[in-house]
Amino acid sequence: MASEGHLSAIKGAKVLMVGAGGIGCELLKTLALSGFQDIHIIDMDTIEVSNLNRQFLFRQSHVGQSKAKVARDAVLNFRPGMSITPHHANVKDPEFNVEFFKQFNVVLNGLDNLDARRHVNRLCLAADVPLVESGTTGFLGQVIKMIFSLWQQSISLKGQVTVHIKGKTECYECQPKPAPKTYPVCTITSTPSKFVHCIVWAKDLLFAKLFGDKNQENDLNVRSSDATNSSEQAKDVFERRKDEDFGQYGRRIYDHVFGYNIELALSNEETWNKRKRPRPIYSKDFLSEELNHQNGNVDNSCLTDAFSSVSAMASLGLKNPQDKWSLLESTRVFLEALKQFFLKREKEIGNLSFDKDDQLAVEFVTAAANIRAASFGIPLHSLFEAKGIAGNIVHAVATTNAIIAGLIVIEAIKVLQKDTDNYRCGSIPFYLFRMTYCLEHVSRKMLLMPVEPYEPNKACYVCSETPLLLEINTYRSKLRDFVEKIVKAKLGMNFPLIMHGSNLLYEVGDDLDDDMVANYAANLEKVLSELPSPVNSGTMLTVEDLQQELVCSINIKHRMLLNFHSFQGWENVHSLTNLDEFDEEKEPDGMVLTGWTQAPAVVGNGGSTSNARQAEAEKDTEVDEISEPSGKKRKLSEVDIPNAADGTGNHKEVKELDDDDDDDDLVMLDDLDSVTNKKKRLQ
Numbered sequence: 293m294a295s296e297g298h299l300s301a302i303k304g305a306k307v308l309m310v311g312a313g314g315i316g317c318e319l320l321k322t323l324a325l326s327g328f329q330d331i332h333i334i335d336m337d338t339i340e341v342s343n344l345n346r347q348f349l350f351r352q353s354h355v356g357q358s359k360a361k362v363a364r365d366a367v368l369n370f371r372p373g374m375s376i377t378p379h380h381a382n383v384k385d386p387e388f389n390v391e392f393f394k395q396f397n398v399v400l401n402g403l404d405n406l407d408a409r410r411h412v413n414r415l416c417l418a419a420d421v422p423l424v425e426s427g428t429t430g431f432l433g434q435v436i437k438m439i440f441s442l443w444q445q446s447i448s449l450k451g452q453v454t455v456h457i458k459g460k461t462e463c464y465e466c467q468p469k470p471a472p473k474t475y476p477v478c479t480i481t482s483t484p485s486k487f488v489h490c491i492v493w494a495k496d497l498l499f500a501k502l503f504g505d506k507n508q509e510n511d512l513n514v515r516s517s518d519a520t521n522s523s524e525q526a527k528d529v530f531e532r533r534k535d536e537d538f539g540q541y542g543r544r545i546y547d548h549v550f551g552y553n554i555e556l557a558l559s560n561e562e563t564w565n566k567r568k569r570p571r572p573i574y575s576k577d578f579l580s581e582e583l584n585h586q587n588g589n590v591d592n593s594c595l596t597d598a599f600s601s602v603s604a605m606a607s608l609g610l611k612n613p614q615d616k617w618s619l620l621e622s623t624r625v626f627l628e629a630l631k632q633f634f635l636k637r638e639k640e641i642g643n644l645s646f647d648k649d650d651q652l653a654v655e656f657v658t659a660a661a662n663i664r665a666a667s668f669g670i671p672l673h674s675l676f677e678a679k680g681i682a683g684n685i686v687h688a689v690a691t692t693n694a695i696i697a698g699l700i701v702i703e704a705i706k707v708l709q710k711d712t713d714n715y716r717c718g719s720i721p722f723y724l725f726r727m728t729y730c731l732e733h734v735s736r737k738m739l740l741m742p743v744e745p746y747e748p749n750k751a752c753y754v755c756s757e758t759p760l761l762l763e764i765n766t767y768r769s770k771l772r773d774f775v776e777k778i779v780k781a782k783l784g785m786n787f788p789l790i791m792h793g794s795n796l797l798y799e800v801g802d803d804l805d806d807d808m809v810a811n812y813a814a815n816l817e818k819v820l821s822e823l824p825s826p827v828n829s830g831t832m833l834t835v836e837d838l839q840q841e842l843v844c845s846i847n848i849k850h851r852m853l854l855n856f857h858s859f860q861g862w863e864n865v866h867s868l869t870n871l872d873e874f875d876e877e878k879e880p881d882g883m884v885l886t887g888w889t890q891a892p893a894v895v896g897n898g899g900s901t902s903n904a905r906q907a908e909a910e911k912d913t914e915v916d917e918i919s920e921p922s923g924k925k926r927k928l929s930e931v932d933i934p935n936a937a938d939g940t941g942n943h944k945e946v947k948e949l950d951d952d953d954d955d956d957d958l959v960m961l962d963d964l965d966s967v968t969n970k971k972k973r974l975q
């Protein structure tokens with residue numbers, strides 16, 4: 293039962309909920325049922341069919357409508373007296389500025405991407421509004437099932453809730469977040485060793501080459517000593533010849549990428565000295581002449597314009613997306629999907645990019661990745677698994693979202709009550725704020741684990757004023773590189789203003805006059821050292837985001853070229869690009885930003901965050917370690933640090949809870965009764 297303190301905190305609170313998806317729907321319902329009266333919702337999306345299984349406020353008839361608005365209407369049906377204000381918009385839109393944020397007592401995130409989370413974090417800091425952050429990775433429902441049967445397995449945790457209060461706890465960005473994983477080009481094009489490499493090849497290279505923008509750069513061809521010729525040949529290979537039917541065309545592509553290109557790669561002996569040699573695969577190895585003939589025919593029976601009903605699996609009678617296809621089945625799906633794209637979606641060809649919700653695209657990519665995997669001796673995967681990897685999907689489960697939403701509300705109430713305490717006592721007991729992790733650590737018999745929040749990181753460029761250091765080639769990098777790759781991509785600023793001392797080098801805004809716009813446009817194309825106010829080693833730049841009210845100082849250090857001093861003059865400097873000491877694979881942008889460390893990709897979902905499935909795929913060979921406070925290192929897999937989907941979790945030290953210490957706060961799964969009893973204690 294809620295105490296009077298709870299109730300008055302709840303009733304008087306004005307809450308902003310960002311994201312009305314899986315967590316958001318549960319959260320809005322729980323807030324409403326807990327007595328909250330005044331809620332604003334921001335969500336930029338419309339409802340999709342794929343949301344309906346877990347976003348229970350939405351129905352089939354709502355598909356295509358604003359999530360924020362439909363969620364409001366659904367909740368008003370059972371709580372008609374509430375004030376719910378929906379905003380069908382991106383939280384990064386300028387209208388949601390610091391003033392807007394200031395009207396709320398607490399902000400609750402139900403987001404799915406790092407970019408939006410960082411933005412909300414900054415606005416909450418600027419507006420001094422507490423933020424409750426959350427994320428899930430999925431299958432907690434399975435644990436609950438296992439409680440009733442056998443549950444001897446250890447599974448990693450699946451969600452978390454964290455509280456961020458300016459000056460009291462770490463902010464959302466105090467710890468580096470997992471970055472989207474990138475792979476060296478040659479691993480993808482020539483030497484894949486994991487299934488994820490085959491997926492990246494299939495979607496970013498092959499799919500893009502066949503169905504995407506033809507003018508885009510594409511590293512599809514195997515690099516070999518004969519690279520020039522092969523790329524010439526390959527250029528022609530991907531164009532359909534006039535006299536070819538789709539079956540013949542598909543087989544030619546198949547034979548080229550899985551057969552010829554592999555033969556070509558094999559001819560480069562050095563590559564395979566220490567690696568397992570791949571096996572060239574040709575379509576004739578699997579398909580009889582009769583089947584080839586069938587593949588060439590137009591199957592009018594399944595011709596339809598409906599995007600969603602185009603499916604190679606359906607045409608081939610393959611029903612279960614969790615089945616692993618044989619090589620023959622993958623071959624058939626590959627050829628059938630390619631044919632269907634040309635027959636039924638020809639208008640889109642040239643403009644397509646991979647979309648995890650495009651069934652035919654997922655089928656094509658799964659088939660192509662599996663054939664490539666077979667060639668390189670990598671285990672095959674089902675369409676369900678491949679879709680997860682290709683779409684960076686963390687499979688959401690309603691039960692997990694419901695538990696996380698409940699924990700968000702518990703934390704929100706604590707935060708709101710602290711407001712009252714603060715008013716009365718003048719100080720907030722730091723230890724009262726808790727991050728509540730929702731775990732799936734069955735072997736340790738824990739379902740929920742509360743962990744005390746960390747103090748603000750004094751080196752955090754977001755919530756402290758610590759300057760960053762940027763190593764950059766000031767003779768080669770343009771202001772545009774700096775703006776796009778550092779200010780926007782790494783620092784997550786939307787409306788940047790860049791100053792060198794009192795000189796403005798760049799800004800964005802609606803109120804700029806034409807001269808200024810032209811001036812800034814010209815600056816963007818200049819290398820740093822040639823700007824009107826030159827940026828050289830030792831320059832301190834100030835970068836500010838007007839919307840986020842975030843100011844950072846960036847100390848510039850010119851990255852020397854090798855043997856720089858033995859060369860004289862600009863011509864030589866410019867001709868030295870090959871000798872630049874930046875490592876292209878490790879530092880593809882030719883810039884290194886420190887004071888801002890990006891964590892290794894571990895898990896994450898959607899958008900700008902890392903890829904849980906990819907990380908999972910890598911777990912086979914890579915074991916991360918974390919330090920314990922004692923300094924002793926343990927394997928990450930033994931500790932299972934909360935790495936919620938979407939980058940809410942971090943690799944960091946976790947205090948292991950002693951049984952006699954924090955036992956009261958744990959929900960132990962000794963048996964079902966104890967679950968019930970101890971859950972009560974937690975509440």
Ligand SMILES: Nc1ncnc2c1ncn2[C@@H]1O[C@H](COP(=O)(O)OP(=O)(O)OP(=O)(O)O)[C@@H](O)[C@H]1O
Pocket residue numbers: 310311312313314315316334335336337342343359381382383384402403404405408688898
């Ligand atoms: N910048 C943003 N502004 C407003 N809403 C956002 C922003 N970024 C993400 N969201 C919303 O956050 C919600 C996240 O919900 P969820 O993780 O369930 O994703 P989903 O898109 O609904 O589902 P799935 O990705 O599994 O198809 C989405 O409804 C999405 O529209």
Ligand SMILES: [Zn+2]
Pocket residue numbers: 462463464465466467748749752753754755756
């Ligand atoms: Zn911080």
